[in-house]
Amino acid sequence: MADVTVFDDPLVVAGETFRSRLWIGTAGYPNQKVLLDSVRASRAEMVTMSIRRVSLAGQGFDTVRLLKDYKFLPNTAGCETARDAILTAELAREALETNWIKLEVIGDRETLYPDVQELLKATEELIARGFTVLPYCNDDPVVCQRLADLGAAAVMPMGSLIGSGMGVANPANIELICRRSPVPVVVDAGIGTASDAVIAMELGAAAVLLNTAVAKAADPVRMAAAMGHAVEAGRLAYLAGRIPRRGRAEPSSPQLGLVGS
């Protein structure tokens, strides 16, 4: 029997091929070893990074060296204007030698909801400057369409609030976005545990991006492995096509030849 694996079904974003449909964040792990072991256990090929001013308090550990075997996806986390996000992206391109950018432009510090107007503006400008732009955005089909129209390489709608662990809050929206999107849809933020990642993939997401669910789990390495399996399971189930829901029982064993009278 042929092996049934997701390796028959690579993810392609902006012409780059990924065997794994999990992208993983690198922040908030208990230590460097747990971070590296978790990334390995997740089988992700791409990791997210942030760009921050150098602190005189010291350099901390060298994550760039630690994760040198992985593709870096720098973010613009914390930026509140297109202007700041563009400069951060330019610095990230130089620091990490990649033109890929996870574009975040935040409109509200409490909910970390995107500022759509600034996000669209920054997307357009960064694409003009040759970036491969992956915007973190609302789970809104029209916003996702606008971003794709501007040339975003993928759209990354939120499952739910960043770091909340509430899972996919609006599955109907995510499904709608996945059905209509001309570019890959990466569900970003809100994943709390493996079943949330499965659901995102079953709804048709091309990939899942998560961080806190693994970094803050009681056992991050185990949770990372669980997430790796979850995206594969969800993807396979999506491709396989689920049975319809019905309100009554349907016996699965043959009804003829029952023993007894």
Place this chain on the structure above:
Amino acid sequence: MELTVNGEVRISQAANVAELLKEELEEGHSQRGIAVALNGQVVPRAEWQNARISKGDRVEIVRALPGG
């Protein structure tokens, strides 16, 4: 000479970006993952030696850190 580095006023003797990095970074600080902007424009690594610094310049020195 007075400069603004990462939003803070500094007195520096550096003539170019490479010299400023020597002043600002701890000895032995890895230069991987570092990037510099001078008055809002990124200075490519290959230009650090040539990029002259003048009084009143605004410099951003950043590095890649863990992120989500």
